[in-house]
Amino acid sequence: MVFLLVALGIDNVGSGLFLPMTIVYATRVVGLPLAAAGVTVTVGTLVGLLVPPLAGRLVDRVGPRPVVIASQVLQACGALGFVGAGGAGGLALTVCLLAAGQQLFYSSLFALLSDVVGDRPKDRPFAVVAMVRSACFGLGGLLAAWLLSVGALRVAPLVNVVSFVVCAVILAVFVRAPHAVVEADRGGRVSGQFLRLVLLTGLVAVGLDFFLVGIPVFVLGLGAPSWLPGVILALNTVVTSTCGTLAVRLTQRFARTTALAVAAVFLVAWCGLCLAATAVPLGWRPAWLLGSALVVAVSGVLFGSRVNALAVALAPAATRGRHLAAFQYAFTVAGVLAPAVVALFDLGVWAPWVVVALCASVGAFGLQAFGRGLPDEVVRPSTVPAR
Structure with missing residues (x-):
């Protein structure tokens, strides 16, 4: 559980640093007008809504840990795309990757936590995870404010990339989450x-x-x-x-x-x-x-x-x-x-x-x-x- 908390904390420092700055980055660094940046980010976010059904089936088939790791890699690719984005088209692609990775992450995170916690009640462990993630997101926000104050906004997506990659490595190497695949009917619809x-x-x-x-x-x-x-x-x-x-x-x-x-x-x-x-x-x-x-x-x-x-x-x-x-x-x-x-x-x-x-x-x-x-x-x- 400790390594999982460390991984999620690192992930949220990066997210707190960059996610609130997405539109600011698009206008100040990429050079898009505010309206175009807002529409591009919104469209990318809506594209991400297509991901949860696929994510849920992947979790049931292979377990949540590989899916969470994949979400970190996908988000890293999206964040890296911001570095080279030169217009609305490039920005739209990177936002779609980032949004898809986010939806993949949230769609599999609590299944992973459930596997790590095991059969005991989940309320307290989930609360601990929420506390760590909230604190680290706030820390990321403070780092974002500092980067803005020193005019180093271009560094923000690179730090976010590093946070996603480090999180993925910790999850892959140090986190063990036994997952028992239970046979379900072919439909498997949500009740x-x-x-x-x-x-x-x-x-x-x-x-x-x-x-x-x-x-x-x-x-x-x-x-x-x-x-x-x-x-x-x-x-x-x-x-x-x-x-x-x-x-x-x-x-x-x-x-x-x-x-x-x-x-x-x-x-x-x-x-x-x-x-x-x-x-x-x-x-x-x-x-x-x-x-x-x-x-x-x-x-x-x-x-x-x-x-x-x-x-x-x-x-x-x-x-x-x-x-x-x-x-x-x-x-x-x-x-x-x-x-x-x-x-x-x-x-x-x-x-x-x-x-x-x-x-x-x-x-x-x-x-x-x-x-x-x-x-x-x-x-x-x-x-x-x-x-």
């Missing part, structure tokens, strides 16, 4: 029950992704200091990188679905607090918004520490790869929808908050109802048997 979980997860994930892309727009629109969005995002990173195992411990008596529903309720509360911020005196708004950020951070750490463990427990052993790959669509689609929710600020400052609160409310009630129909060994970690 309707599991698709319900994907939908409910996506409803909550939209709000959490909206926080990442929407809070800077909202905060600056309220006339708050320009430093506040960065501090809010840094506060969120600190909470998610330090409190995952604490969240698991505090909610260990809850059913997994109940813990997720509580996370959704915190998200609704955050929406109310942010909407109320419009009535708070200007001098008090920074403190109010920072306090509100703690609420959404609690929501994120509660949700992130339990949701993947629930998905693994619910996925049938014979088609676990396909089910977990399908599960990633909850987060991928949420990431695509979040900017559209941010655009609702054009209708009024209230509009995005109402949409996010409604989605989270439906998610909270839906998860509670969904949990009542699941076996104890799926929703309660202490009763998970060997699978």
Whole structure:
């Protein structure tokens, strides 16, 4: 497990360094207009959505470790392509490679973690992985800020290439993940029950992704200091990188679905607090918004520490790869929808908050109802048997 954590940490330092800088790199180094860069990156990301079904079948056939290693190699090729990209065509190809590698990675990562952890409950180990990845992504973001400040943006994709290659080598040489192939029927379709979980997860994930892309727009629109969005995002990173195992411990008596529903309720509360911020005196708004950020951070750490463990427990052993790959669509689609929710600020400052609160409310009630129909060994970690 230690080598796996090291590999994932290195991967996330590189990702935190370069992924947020993709459009900046495309405009400042490649020389594309902002609109062209945005469209190119978006199209590449959408192409990546074709990967999870293939990834899931590969995981079920050969095991997750080779697939995760392949994802690192594919992402390294994509990142390397940025170095020589000279126009929209070259950039589109490299973005497609990078996006395909990312989807391959996320579609196989939790199957690999499940194999490494073995038959014991996955909640705490998954929380540890999430904490390490969050901390290292934040470190990568700090390195990106430093590279920008010294005018060394061209170095960013090269560092990302190195991080992917080193991660792949560690996984190939040091990580052992026994994988038993279980015979499944030829169809191997994702069950309707599991698709319900994907939908409910996506409803909550939209709000959490909206926080990442929407809070800077909202905060600056309220006339708050320009430093506040960065501090809010840094506060969120600190909470998610330090409190995952604490969240698991505090909610260990809850059913997994109940813990997720509580996370959704915190998200609704955050929406109310942010909407109320419009009535708070200007001098008090920074403190109010920072306090509100703690609420959404609690929501994120509660949700992130339990949701993947629930998905693994619910996925049938014979088609676990396909089910977990399908599960990633909850987060991928949420990431695509979040900017559209941010655009609702054009209708009024209230509009995005109402949409996010409604989605989270439906998610909270839906998860509670969904949990009542699941076996104890799926929703309660202490009763998970060997699978």
